Amino acid sequence: MPGVPPVVTPDPAPASAFIALGANLGALRATLEAALAELAAWPGIRVTAVSSAWHSAPVGCEGPDYLNAVAAIETTLTPLALLDALQAIEQRHGRERPFVNAPRTLDLDLLLYNDQQIRTERLTVPHPRLQERAFVVLPLLELAPTLVLPGLGPLSHYEASVRDQALTRTPEPLAPPHSG
Numbered sequence: 283m284p285g286v287p288p289v290v291t292p293d294p295a296p297a298s299a300f301i302a303l304g305a306n307l308g309a310l311r312a313t314l315e316a317a318l319a320e321l322a323a324w325p326g327i328r329v330t331a332v333s334s335a336w337h338s339a340p341v342g343c344e345g346p347d348y349l350n351a352v353a354a355i356e357t358t359l360t361p362l363a364l365l366d367a368l369q370a371i372e373q374r375h376g377r378e379r380p381f382v383n384a385p386r387t388l389d390l391d392l393l394l395y396n397d398q399q400i401r402t403e404r405l406t407v408p409h410p411r412l413q414e415r416a417f418v419v420l421p422l423l424e425l426a427p428t429l430v431l432p433g434l435g436p437l438s439h440y441e442a443s444v445r446d447q448a449l450t451r452t453p454e455p456l457a458p459p460h461s462g
């Protein structure tokens with residue numbers, strides 16, 4: 283008697299998301315590269331592209347310059363599970379939050395998750411004021427020049443208004459993570 287075929291529930295299509303990475307304490311480039319490798323190794327996350335690394339002056343605080351980048355990922359994690367992953371990776375890098383905008387070893391922000399708009403106690407997506415920050419807008423434009431921000435319109439419309447912020451693209455790309 284032929285066996286009953288198993289019922290296979292197809293995996294949901296992965297979501298497309300963008301993560302901002304920033305560091306301004308310690309070995310900046312090594313920290314960002316380690317964070318990318320940890321993201322790529324996280325179950326349910328695939329890193330599909332990484333922007334250039336950009337130096338930026340800190341916003342709203344004193345301190346050393348930041349090194350920033352944006353990663354494009356595909357993920358089967360929910361937005362909150364993805365935030366948990368980002369916070370766990372931050373913690374591994376010894377991030378402390380003694381005060382708002384304090385210098386940080388590693389900062390990981392969820393910028394966008396598909397075209398979702400999320401507003402909960404723990405999570406706001408698109409990330410608040412992302413369109414006002416050159417260190418997000420310019421690396422994101424490298425990865426997705428035609429991106430439309432949910433509720434905010436085309437990303438390219440914001441380029442001119444952030445161009446006056448001090449930001450320098452580093453010529454050397456970050457070492458790409460080996461996706462698992």
Ligand code: AMP
Binds near residue numbers: 389392393408
């Ligand atoms: P920050 O110190 O800037 O990394 O902010 C961390 C806090 O922002 C955490 O309490 C998060 O729950 C909250 N948060 C809200 N929306 C986001 C987001 N899109 N990405 C990362 N953290 C977020």
